Amino acid sequence: MTSAPTDLLPPRFADWFAARGWTPRPHQVALLEKAGERRSVLLIAPTGAGKTLAGFLPSLVEIAARGRHKPGTRRRGIHTLYISPLKALAVDIERNLEKPISEMGLAITVETRTGDTPSHKRQRQKLAPPDILLTTPEQLALLIAADDASTFFEDLKTVVLDELHALVTSKRGDLLALGLARLRSIAPAIRTVGLSATVAEPDDLRGWLVPQRPGEPPALADLVTVAGGARPEIRILDTEERVPWAGHSARYAIGEVMKEIAAHRMTLIFVNTRSQAEMLFAELWNHNDDALPIALHHGSLDASRRRKVEAAMAAGSLRAVVATSTLDLGIDWGDVDLVVHVGAPKGASRLAQRIGRANHRMDEPSRAVLVPANRFEVMECKAALDANYLGAQDTPPIRDGALDVLAQHVLGRAVSGPFRPLDFHAEIVSAYPYRGLDWETFERVVDFVATGGYALRSYERYAKIRLTADGTWRLTHPRFAQQYRLNVGTIIEAPLMKVRLGGKVRGTGPVMGGRILGEIEEYFCETMAPGDTFLFAGEVLRYEGIRENEVIVSRSRDTEAKIPIYAGGKFPLSTFLAEGVRRMLGDPETWKRLPTQVAEWLEIQQLKSVLPKFDELLVETFPRGNRFYMVAYPFEGRLAHQTLGMLLTRRLDRMGAKPIGFVATDYCVAVWGLEDLGHLFAVKRPSVHQLFDEDMLGDDLDAWMADSYLLKRTFRACALISGLVEKKHPGEEKSGRQVTVSTDLIYDVLRTHEPDHILMRATWADAAGGLLDIARLSQMLSRISGHIVHKRLDVISPLAVPVMLEIGRERVAGGEGEEELLREAADDLIADAMQ
Numbered sequence: 001m002t003s004a005p006t007d008l009l010p011p012r013f014a015d016w017f018a019a020r021g022w023t024p025r026p027h028q029v030a031l032l033e034k035a036g037e038r039r040s041v042l043l044i045a046p047t048g049a050g051k052t053l054a055g056f057l058p059s060l061v062e063i064a065a066r067g068r069h070k071p072g073t074r075r076r077g078i079h080t081l082y083i084s085p086l087k088a089l090a091v092d093i094e095r096n097l098e099k100p101i102s103e104m105g106l107a108i109t110v111e112t113r114t115g116d117t118p119s120h121k122r123q124r125q126k127l128a129p130p131d132i133l134l135t136t137p138e139q140l141a142l143l144i145a146a147d148d149a150s151t152f153f154e155d156l157k158t159v160v161l162d163e164l165h166a167l168v169t170s171k172r173g174d175l176l177a178l179g180l181a182r183l184r185s186i187a188p189a190i191r192t193v194g195l196s197a198t199v200a201e202p203d204d205l206r207g208w209l210v211p212q213r214p215g216e217p218p219a220l221a222d223l224v225t226v227a228g229g230a231r232p233e234i235r236i237l238d239t240e241e242r243v244p245w246a247g248h249s250a251r252y253a254i255g256e257v258m259k260e261i262a263a264h265r266m267t268l269i270f271v272n273t274r275s276q277a278e279m280l281f282a283e284l285w286n287h288n289d290d291a292l293p294i295a296l297h298h299g300s301l302d303a304s305r306r307r308k309v310e311a312a313m314a315a316g317s318l319r320a321v322v323a324t325s326t327l328d329l330g331i332d333w334g335d336v337d338l339v340v341h342v343g344a345p346k347g348a349s350r351l352a353q354r355i356g357r358a359n360h361r362m363d364e365p366s367r368a369v370l371v372p373a374n375r376f377e378v379m380e381c382k383a384a385l386d387a388n389y390l391g392a393q394d395t396p397p398i399r400d401g402a403l404d405v406l407a408q409h410v411l412g413r414a415v416s417g418p419f420r421p422l423d424f425h426a427e428i429v430s431a432y433p434y435r436g437l438d439w440e441t442f443e444r445v446v447d448f449v450a451t452g453g454y455a456l457r458s459y460e461r462y463a464k465i466r467l468t469a470d471g472t473w474r475l476t477h478p479r480f481a482q483q484y485r486l487n488v489g490t491i492i493e494a495p496l497m498k499v500r501l502g503g504k505v506r507g508t509g510p511v512m513g514g515r516i517l518g519e520i521e522e523y524f525c526e527t528m529a530p531g532d533t534f535l536f537a538g539e540v541l542r543y544e545g546i547r548e549n550e551v552i553v554s555r556s557r558d559t560e561a562k563i564p565i566y567a568g569g570k571f572p573l574s575t576f577l578a579e580g581v582r583r584m585l586g587d588p589e590t591w592k593r594l595p596t597q598v599a600e601w602l603e604i605q606q607l608k609s610v611l612p613k614f615d616e617l618l619v620e621t622f623p624r625g626n627r628f629y630m631v632a633y634p635f636e637g638r639l640a641h642q643t644l645g646m647l648l649t650r651r652l653d654r655m656g657a658k659p660i661g662f663v664a665t666d667y668c669v670a671v672w673g674l675e676d677l678g679h680l681f682a683v684k685r686p687s688v689h690q691l692f693d694e695d696m697l698g699d700d701l702d703a704w705m706a707d708s709y710l711l712k713r714t715f716r717a718c719a720l721i722s723g724l725v726e727k728k729h730p731g732e733e734k735s736g737r738q739v740t741v742s743t744d745l746i747y748d749v750l751r752t753h754e755p756d757h758i759l760m761r762a763t764w765a766d767a768a769g770g771l772l773d774i775a776r777l778s779q780m781l782s783r784i785s786g787h788i789v790h791k792r793l794d795v796i797s798p799l800a801v802p803v804m805l806e807i808g809r810e811r812v813a814g815g816e817g818e819e820e821l822l823r824e825a826a827d828d829l830i831a832d833a834m835q
Contacts (some may be wrong), residue, residue, distance in 0.1 A: 008029060008032040008033065008036070008061075009024065009032070009061070010061060010064065010065070012064070012104050012105075012106075013057075013060070013061060013064075013104065016100065016103060016104050024057075025049070025050055025054070025226075027043060027045060027049065027050075027054055027224050027226045028050060028053060028054040028057055030224045031043060031054045031055065031057065031058055031193065031224065032057060032058050032061065034058075034191075034222055034224070035058030035059075035061075035062070035158075035191070036058075038189065038191055039191060039221075039222050040191045040192040040193070040209050040210050040221040040222065041191075041192075041193055041194070041209075041221055041222040041223070041224055042164070042193075042194040042196070042199075042202060042205050042206050042209060042221050042222070042223050042224070043055065043193065043194065043195050043196070043224045043225075043226070044196055044197070044199050044202060044223070044224070044225045044226065045195075045197060045225070045226035046197055046226060049226045051162075051195045051197070052093060052096060052162070052195070053100075054195075055082075055160045055162070055193050055195050056080070056082075056097060056132070056160065058158070058193075059079060059080040059132065059157075059158050059160070060100070060101070060106065060108065062079065062157065062158075063079050063080070063106075063108050063131045063132075064104075064106050064107070064108065067107070068107045075128060075129070076129075076131075076155050077129050077151070077152060077153065077154055077155035077156065078129045078130065078131070078132070078133050078152070078153065078155065078156055079131045079132065079155065079156070079157050079158065080131065080132045080133075080156075080157065080158045080159070080160060081132075081133055081135065081140070081153075081156060081158070081159045081160070081183075082132060082133070082134045082135070082159075082160045082162065083135060083136065083137060083140060083159065083160070083161050083162070083167070083176065084134065084135075084136060084162045084163065085136070085137075085162075085163055085166045085167050085172070086136075086163075091112055091114075091134075093134055093162070094110055094111070094112050094134055097110050097132070098110060108131045108132065109130040109131050109132070110130055110131065110132045110134065111125060111130040111132075111133060111134070112133075112134045112135065113125060113133055113134070113135045113139050113143075114135065114136055114139060115136070115138070115139070126146075126148065126152065129152065137167070137172050137173075137175050137176040137179065137489075138172075138175075138488055138489040138491075140176065140179045141175055141179055141408075141409075141412055141488050141489070142485060142488055144179055144182045144183065144186075144412065144416060145412035145413070145415040145416045145481075145484065145485070145488070146415075146416060147415075147416055147417060149182075149186065149416050150186050153183060153186045153187055154186060154187060155187070156183060156186070156187040156190050157187075157189070157190060157191070158190065158191055158192075158193060159180065159183065159190055159191075159192045159193070160192075160193045160195065161176075161192060161193065161194045161195065161209070162195050163195065163196065163197075164194040164195060164196045164205055164208075164209075165196045165197075165199055165205065168204075168205065168208050168398050168433075169396045169397075169398060169399075170490070171402050171404075171405050171490035171721065172489075172490050172491070173208075173398070173433070174401040174402050174405040174406075174433050174434075174490070175405050175408070175409065175489070175490055177208065177401065177431040177432055177433050177434070178401075178405070178406070178409040178428065178431050178434070179409075180192070180431065181211070181427050181428060181430050181431040182413070182427065184211055184427075184430065185427050192209045192210065192221065194206075194208075194209050194221065200397075201397060202223060202225075203218070203220060204397065204398045204432075205221075205398075206220040206221045206222075206223055207219065207220055207221075207432050208398060208432040208433075209221040209432075211430040211431075212429065212430055212431070212432055212435040213430070214429045214435055214436070218432075218435075232366040232367070232368060232388065233366070233367045233368070234367075234368045234369075234370065234385050234388060235368075235369055235370070235385075236369075236370045236371075236372065236378065236381050236382065236385065236595075237253055237256060237369055237370065237371045237372070238595070239252070239253055239256060239595075241253065241256075242597065243372065243374065243375055243378060243595065243597055243598065244373065244374050244375070245374060245375055245601075245801045245802050245805060245829075245830065246374050246801065246802035246803070246805035246806060247373060247374055247805070248276060248343060248373045248374070249276070249279060249280075249283075249373060250280070250342045250343060250371050250372070250373040251283060253342075253371050254280075254283045254284065254286075254287050255287055256371075257269070257284065257340055257342070257371065258284060258287045258288065260338060260340060260369060261284075261292060261294070261319055261320045262290065262292065262319075264319075264337050264338040265316075265319075265335050265337050266313070266316065266318060266319060266320065266321075266335050266336045266337060266338075267319065267320040267321075267336070267337075267338045267339070267340055268320075268321055268323060268336045268338070268339050268340070269284075269320055269321065269322045269323065269339075269340045269341075269342060270323055270324070270339065270340070270341045270342070270345075271322065271323075271324060271341075271342050271343055272324070272343050272345075272346065273324065276342070276343065277296060277297075277298045277322050277323065277324050278296070278298075280322050280342060281294070281296040281322045284320070284322065292319040292320065293312075293317060293318050293319050293320075294318065294319060294320045294321070294322070295309045295312060295313075295318050295320070295321045295322070296309070296321070296322050296323075297309045297310075297321055297322070297323040297324075298323065298324040309321060313336075316335050337367065338367050338368070338369065339366065339367070339368040339369075340368070340369045340371060341368060341369070341370050341371065342371045342373065343371070343372070343373045343377060344370075344372060344373070344377040344380035344381050344384065344577075344666075345370070345380075345381070345384050345577075346380075346574060346577065346666075370384070370385065374802060375597075375598050375601055375802065376581075376665075376666075376667045376802055378594060378595060378598045379581045379584050379585070379594065379598070380577055380580075380581055380666075382580075382584065382593065382594060383577045383580025383581050383584065384577055384580075386580060387576060387577065387580065398432065398433060399433070399769065400433060400434075400436060401431065401433030401434040401437070402721075402762055402765065402766075403441070403445055403722075403758050403759075403761060403762040403765075404717075404718040404719075404721040404722035404758075404759060404762040405490055405721060405722075406428070406434065406437075406445050407445050407448055407449055407721075407722035407723060407724075407758065407759075408484075408488070408490075408721055408722055408723050409428075410424075410445060410446055410449045410465075411449050411464055411465070411480070411484050411723050412484055412488065414449070414464070414465045414473055414474060414475045415475060415480070415481040415484050415485075418468070418470075418472035418473060418474045419472060419473055420471060420472055420473075421442075421443070421446065421473065425437075425439060425442045428442065441758075444758050445758055446465075446473065448722070448724075448757075448758045448759070449464055449465050449723070450463060450464065450465045450466060450467070450473070451463055452724065453750070453754055453757045453758060453759075454753075454754050454757075455749050455750055455753040455754040455757065456746070456749070456750075462724065463476055464476055464477075464480045464723070483723075483726050483728075484723065486726070486728040487720070487723065487726045487727060487728050489721075490721050492717045492720055492721065497525060497546070497550060497551050498516050498550045498551065499516065499517040499541070499550075499551045499553055500514040500515070500516055500517070500550045500551065500552055500553065501514050501515055501516075501517050501541070501553055501554070501555070502514035502515065502554060502555075514552070517553075525543075525546060525551055525709055525713070528543045528709065529543075529704075530543060530544060530545055531543070533556045533558050533661075540555075540556045540558050541553040541554070541555065541556060542554045542555070542556040542558075546709055558660075574637070575636075575637075575776065578635045578636055578637060579614075581635050581667070582612070582614050582635050583614050585602070585611050585612060585614075586611065586612060586613040586614045586616075587614075588602075588603075588606075591603070601798055604798050604833075604834060605797060605798040605799045608793075608797050608798060608833065608834075609791045609793060609797040609798075609799065610789060610791050611799075612633060612789060615783060615784075615787050616784070616787045616788070616789050617632060617633065617634055617692065617780075617784035617787060617788045617789070618632070618633045618789050618791065618799075619631070619632045619633075619681075619688050619692075619788060619789065619790045619791070620632075620790075620791045620792075620793055620797055620799070620800055621676075621677045621678030621681065621790070621791075621792050621793065622678070622792075622793040622794065622795055622796055622797070622800070623676065623794070624795075624796055624804075624832075627660070627672045627673070627674070628672065628673060628674070628675060628676045628677050628678070629670060629671070629672045629677075629796075629800070629804070630670070630671045630672070630677045630678075631668055631669070631670045631671075631797075631799075631800045631803055631804075632644075632648075632668060632669050632670075632692075633667065633668045633799065634668070634669070634780050634784070635666075635667050635668070636773075636776055636777065636780045637666055637773065637776065638664060638665065638666045639772065639773035639776075640772075640773040640776045640777040640780065641664035641665065641666070641668070641669040642664045642772075643701075643772045643773060643774065643777055644664070644669050644777055645662035645663070645664045645669045645671065646662075646704055647696045647697075647700050647701060647704060648662065648669070648671050648691065648696075649661070649662050649671055650700055650703070650704055651691060651696060651700055652671065652673065652677075652691070655680075655685070655686055656675070657673055657675045657677060657680055658673045658674040658675045659671055659672070659673035660672055660673050660674065663803060663806050663807050665802070665803055665806055667802075667803075668799075668800075668803050669803075670800070670803045670804065670806075670807065672807075678790075678792035678793075681790055681792070682792065688788055688790045689785075689786075689788055692781060692784065692788060693781075693785075694778070694781040694782060694785065696781070697774065697777065697778055697781070701774075705767070710767060710772075711747075711763055711764070711767055712743075712744060712747050714763045714766050714767045715743060715746075715747045715759065715760070715763040716743040716744075716747075717766070718759050718762045718763050718766065719742075719743045719746065719747075719759060720743075722758075722759055722762070724746065724759060725742045725743055725746070795832050795833065796829060796832050796833045797833055798830075798833045798834065800833070801829045801830055801833050804829055805829065
């Protein structure tokens with residue numbers, strides 16, 4: 001039975017609530033009860049429900065009851081540790097906590113510790129710890145690796161984990177889970193409080209919060225759920241303008257977005273990529289006739305500029321901010337009363353998270369406008385809107401803990417002091433992501449930290465720990481502790497690679513000759529094999545290979561690039577929204593709820609070709625110019641389609657179909673070549689069912705991976721995270737080129753001599769998951785088996801126009817010239833499709 005608020009709140013706290021006309025909400029009272037029982041708990045509550053106060057209220061009550069520190073007695077350590085995924089969120093929480101503490105006159109100290117905290121303040125925090133410390137996963141890793149960690153945390157009672165759903169699904173979450181397991185070894189009585197607004201599988205998060213015992217059913221934290229909250233008011237922009245068939249700029253809606261800004265106090269405008277943010281910000285300023293104060297916020301901006309924007313938001317002096325995921329989480333900025341999402345949100349949970357930034361009050365609806373950039377995105381936005389009203393979530397599941405992160409943690413444990421392997425293994429498997437870690441793999445990870453593994457054990461530089469006579473593992477040299485502290489963490493910035501024209505790759509020697517054309521991001525090079533062509537600096541280039549951090553290219557006589565830059569935003573389309581779009585396509589009754597121009601587009605597609613049912617894969621083939629095209633519509637997201645496109649072109653080439661290239665979007669993949677693919681399918685050379693057989697994930701995948709550079713680049717990140725290669729050294733930092741040389745050489749050695757090395761296993765796991773989406777592609781191939789509809793056409797279909805425009809999009813640089821050329825191309829394609 002829930003207690004009355006007055007039974008749990010001391011008079012000073014009860015008076016503070018009463019003075020404001022507030023009554024503690026039931027979930028806040030429930031967390032006070034859980035604290036009294038020393039129970040860990042997951043709180044799921046909508047934005048504006050007072051999650052932060054609920055999480056901290058038990059700690060404030062407990063600390064206030066202790067009274068002030070008495071001079072001459074041992075100084076108490078930290079009582080509550082708060083961990084946030086963002087430095088800015090920790091700063092915001094500090095500001096929000098200081099108000100009730102000062103208004104109640106509580107003798108409670110609250111401080112932040114992030115990468116921006118000066119070193120002198122960090123040292124003082126060690127000598128005089130605050131009662132409540134607000135920090136990040138990386139800072140926790142540093143704190144538990146200190147030789148005084150046991151003393152620093154011995155008084156710890158509570159760990160509060162904010163925006164838990166955003167922490168647990170990444171390698172940062174793995175590092176944090178290991179850190180939490182270490183804290184439990186130091187202070188066994190600690191309890192954890194998880195705060196989250198968007199959760200797909202609550203039991204995963206409940207298990208993550210508490211220690212696990214291998215071989216037993218998962219232990220679960222208690223659950224407190226806040227029902228209700230005002231339902232958000234979301235609408236898709238009702239425009240009089242023509243919605244483009246393709247593209248991602250949404251320039252057609254700039255004027256209408258400016259009208260929304262003018263009609264509201266403060267508008268938060270979300271986009272999916274930094275380049276979209278820059279473009280949209282510039283376009284808004286061009287249309288900002290009233291000179292309304294509008295700002296830009298994304299991760300590539302200097303930290304001081306971001307802080308200025310955040311301060312202006314908090315002060316309410318801005319009318320709009322264009323932002324990426326840097327403002328996704330629960331920071332209470334100013335008086336935001338509208339969220340505009342430009343482009344499809346790619347996930348129901350992401351949309352709910354972003355909409356929650358408006359209003360920040362539980363009993364009043366958040367208001368949002370979705371602005372689709374093209375016609376496919378209209379359907380995706382509609383699926384996201386339906387999902388939001390149903391309360392559906394699609395946060396990714398918690399996967400097994402990464403081995404490269406575990407290797408980093410093993411070194412950090414040795415930095416803090418010697419450890420016994422049996423005790424340490426028991427500690428690690430208590431962490432939810434590592435609950436299935438077997439002893440053999442654990443030993444191999446420890447051996448990797450001690451020797452670098454079998455193939456590298458003769459090199460002294462990799463011998464960072466050693467087993468001593470007393471049965472403990474210890475650090476071999478103090479310099480490894482310093483290097484660990486400089487390189488801790490799991491966030492690896494995506495490096496750029498220089499594009500060198502005319503150079504030659506000769507063995508292991510230097511690049512000979514050639515001038516630099518510019519730089520491209522590594523992800524673009526990951527899937528290319530020698531001989532592939534791509535567009536850059538206004539011309540078609542032939543990929544020759546990679547040497548260190550340079551892409552070596554030559555000019556190509558081809559008029560078409562084999563691999564255009566992949567279309568779509570940064571985030572892949574979620575499985576949940578993909579299913580929603582497929583259901584919409586297969587059910588004409590749902591088209592009535594779509595804008596007229598989009599519904600008519602689908603109706604004409606049905607007349608000219610066919611629309612797939614929910615469980616079908618539509619494959620269209622048609623000629624255009626002197627090329628033959630195949631467009632498949634799996635609706636499985638950009639990552640899965642990139643991999644599918646690579647495998648299809650490889651398989652078609654082996655079958656003599658002479659493919660030239662492909663392009664992938666979130667919705668479909670198009671392949672083109674010199675042979676009539678429709679005819680080949682008709683005479684079953686190969687049949688369309690053979691082409692999409694599940695066996696393409698066997699030898700075809702292995703062969704492509706062996707030829708591509710993707711594994712080598714993925715290995716680079718794993719090597720950095722594991723500590724095998726350090727980017728930063730005392731007094732210096734390795735260039736991207738130096739790091740790449742080191743990791744490339746090691747990769748070649750391991751691939752030849754130790755292909756089952758711990759880091760090779762970590763590399764394959766990363767590639768199969770985040771970069772290739774193998775599991776999702778496998779599920780799709782299984783789903784469509786026996787359900788493929790091939791439609792052989794004489795001309796392009798309406799549904800294929802968007803992906804065909806993505807092929808043309810890569811031919812010109814950005815700006816108005818691009819828009820004009822694309823409009824001309826679109827007019828030609830649409831005319832053919834509608835004839």
